[in-house]
Amino acid sequence: MGIWAWPGDSAPGPRLVPTELRDRDPEATPAARRVYATLAGLENDARRGRPSRTLIGQHVELQNERYNAEYGDYRGTKQPGYYYRKARDITGKLPAFLELDLGPGYGQPGWAVGEARSYNRAWPSCRRAWGYVEDAVDLAAGVWAGLPRADDGSYRPSGTHRECATGTEVSLPDNGGRPAGLVGFSFHQPYPGSPVKGFPQTRHxxxxxxxxxGWFGRVVTEGTPEHLALLHDLAFLADHLGYLAGRGVPVLLRPYHEMNTAPGHGFWWAGQDPAAFHRLWQLTYDYLVHRRGLHNLVFVWSPNSWNGPYGRDPRPYYPGGRYVDVVGVDDYSDTPAEPFGGGAWTEVWYRGLEEYRRPRIVAESFHVPLNAHQPRTLSRTxxxxxxxxxxALTYDNVSEPRGKNTAADVKRTYGSPKVTIGGHAAERTPWAEITTQDVT
Structure with missing residues (x-):
């Protein structure tokens, strides 16, 4: 497959993106509207050629931080939010966005939780290797509103709590006790009906x-056992997102990512018939927004980088603007030292996403945007x-031998005037305004 580019537009001026989330969800919460308006404003500034900034984000895998001693830059289990704090350890600054993962679990049977709370009592509690789920919810609330948050009732003012299943003392990071950034969730969902919830069960x-x-078609067909199993999984997701909705926390939700991976590879939802994938996305949207009333969500669609042999043309898999607020790319096809497509690093993906008229993001990357090989990435893209x-912030992933982030790369990125960082005290972080200001 050749590289596809943004088709030309004969209309004068830039093709700006919508700025009002209520165009998609008339009942969108004020906080979700503010978050989306912030992202759309940055996108439109870039499209107009005005000075713009990039929010620097960090994904964390709490199930690995908590339970996998082989994970990360030293051997041993880690406190939740280890890689959220790591940026501050290196630079003295926090990321502006934190993405967490409610799935896939850590190889345990069935969905479960660590500690029974008002929002998760439908699920078995005090189960080993499930306490990370409450940590994810607590950390999301705390990034949006500030940590520690004693009024949550979920952990002590010190920022610690004791895990039910093991008695382990768990400590959440302190980010100053005031709004510190935006939050999102991915959902590496094991296949519907999977008796074990772990990463292997996410793979095709x-x-x-x-x-x-015929299995995938039954998953998206109402009334089948496979479809009921899907709804069971979505109920687990919705219960936890619903707690955040009740606390006024908007969430960038990124389900079913890398759906354009070549058939037979990637996740169970990848490489399927595009019409069936649309159905999966739409019924997930309808369940969360209409059946469960979750209007705190900003929906993110992020295909794999479409380099040809592994990631295919993503356009057939786009569910449409009625169901998507932000578009992105999971970019593992190129590196700063070896850009794909002959242009600037990530430029082929940046231009390719322009036609969707949505804010554009790099949803996953092993690399920080500004580094020794590519110090001007954000000027071009x-x-x-x-x-x-x-x-990947600090660890040379064994599956990615082509380089890693150095401390100098991370400092260059977090210190750049083109980047917005997190934390209440930083110059370029108006999080209190985004959290509380009115939207007309």
């Missing part, structure tokens, strides 16, 4: 789709948001 080759070509994947 370990799901029924690998042997049964002023992405609205750029999220570094988990341990």
């Amino acid at each position: 080759r370990d799901s029924p789709a690998a042997k049964d070509p 002023p992405w609205v948001l750029w999220t570094v994947w988990g341990q």
